[in-house]
Amino acid sequence: MEDDAMMIFPLAQTIAQPPDAAASTGLFYLFAILAGASALGVVLSRNIVRTAVFLLFTLAGVAGLYFLLDAEFLAAVQLVVYAGGTLVLIIFGVMLTSKSPGIRYEPKIVEVAVAIGVSVVVAAALVMAIVRQFPAEPASIERHPTIAELGQVLLGDYLIPFELISVLLLVVMIGAAYLAKARRRGGK
């Protein structure tokens, strides 16, 4: 069967080979820096539209990291659902609420101090958890899991959460429709 695939897709052999370590390391740093720098942009930018665009770049960088982690399905879903759907929703929210996008809401000094304190504590805890030596990753990854296997896991081991989350989506859809209706009633 693999031979058949090989004949139909002669490139499959070369694509299936693991990328060499140097290339994936370079790509990792590229995506990581893209995601981190745009995340800083999200927090520091004063223009809310720019904030949303920085978030788009963060999401793209994270999708690249998913690719490097052999999670192609999630990388694609990340780009479609987040960059395509959620970000459009956010832009709509921004446009509906921005009479003057340049308005600044400045935090108080006390709030900044509290924020820095909490963040330093959380960051220290995370660093302590990460620098702990993990046993080395098994070097030989013969094959990475396919999308079909992910589907089987979702409809096998995680069937009940999967069904529950679809009910959640339905509830949220009804809730959002109700909110829109309430808005129309309140508006008139």
Add this chain to the structure above:
Amino acid sequence: MTELALQHYLGVGAILFVIGLIGFMTRRNLIVMFLCTELMFQGVAINLIAFGRYHQNLAGQAFTVFVLVIAAAEASLALGLVVLLFRQKNTLDADAWRELRG
């Protein structure tokens, strides 16, 4: 340093999470606060997928699917609420709803 280890990905996840946390606490604009929660989601999702590959199973990816769905649901409801609140007081400042503290 040339070989990518689990720690590299955990580090990126931690950086995204902490940046989102700082933004959530220092910004007062409701929409920006919401975007910062999305950043924190991304940090957590990277951790889930990295650990999933480390343990050679699909649990991490399955949970990330759930995280994505919850984030999408949260986005639609949160933005609907933000727009409703904006209609009432004509501002996005989180301090305008101080009375919700009780």
